[in-house]
Amino acid sequence: MKPIVAVIGRPNVGKSTFFNRVTKSKNALVDNFPGVTRDRNFGDAVWDDVEFTLVDTGGFSDDDEDVFAGHIRSQIHQAIEDADAVIMILDGKGGISPYDSDLISILRLVKKPVLYAVNKIDGEGHEKYMYDFYSLGIENPYPVSAEHGYGIRDFLDDLIKVL
Ligand code: GDP
Numbered sequence: 350m351k352p353i354v355a356v357i358g359r360p361n362v363g364k365s366t367f368f369n370r371v372t373k374s375k376n377a378l379v380d381n382f383p384g385v386t387r388d389r390n391f392g393d394a395v396w397d398d399v400e401f402t403l404v405d406t407g408g409f410s411d412d413d414e415d416v417f418a419g420h421i422r423s424q425i426h427q428a429i430e431d432a433d434a435v436i437m438i439l440d441g442k443g444g445i446s447p448y449d450s451d452l453i454s455i456l457r458l459v460k461k462p463v464l465y466a467v468n469k470i471d472g473e474g475h476e477k478y479m480y481d482f483y484s485l486g487i488e489n490p491y492p493v494s495a496e497h498g499y500g501i502r503d504f505l506d507d508l509i510k511v512l
């Protein structure tokens with residue numbers, strides 16, 4: 350069985366864009382409006398000869414209070430439980446929300462590899478947006494741009510090391 354890697358994070362951070370880039374598909378619906386990914390979406394990925402299954406998660410509604418409602422919480426838990434490793438995507442443009450901190454505290458308890466990718470860092474000029482994310486106390490947040498590809502190679506190099 351190939352390792353399963355779950356992509357989680359609040360709506361609109363770029364999970365589906367990331368999923369599409371890494372699986373080289375257009376399977377996941379990317380939309381400016383959060384909540385388009387209804388169910389979990391599985392895709393095959395390979396990096397440096399290491400094969401894995403990437404899982405895009407969604408099913409969120411579009412305000413932060415609903416996002417943490419019971420069924421969403423359990424869906425996230427299920428995705429984490431079924432995964433061998435977890436990628437949490439954060440929004441380098443939108444900044445940090447309380448939901449991010451909540452999710453990070455859940456992930457601290459997870460005894461699996463967890464990688465944090467700060468998305469929408471569309472080039473070197475955007476690296477300054479990274480500073481806020483160091484205050485979250487997460488280990489080694491990776492700057493990436495799911496849309497443009499910035500940082501993706503370094504991120505995937507490190508991801509496959511933990512699979
Ligand atoms: P999801 O709700 O987390 O699955 O987010 P989506 O993948 O649907 O993306 C939400 C919005 O963010 C869309 O308008 C994307 O085009 C945009 N987006 C995703 N990745 C990037 C990125 O790397 N840079 C920028 N500037 N926008 C992005």
Ligand code: MG
Nearest residue numbers: 364365386407
């Ligand atoms: Mg999505």
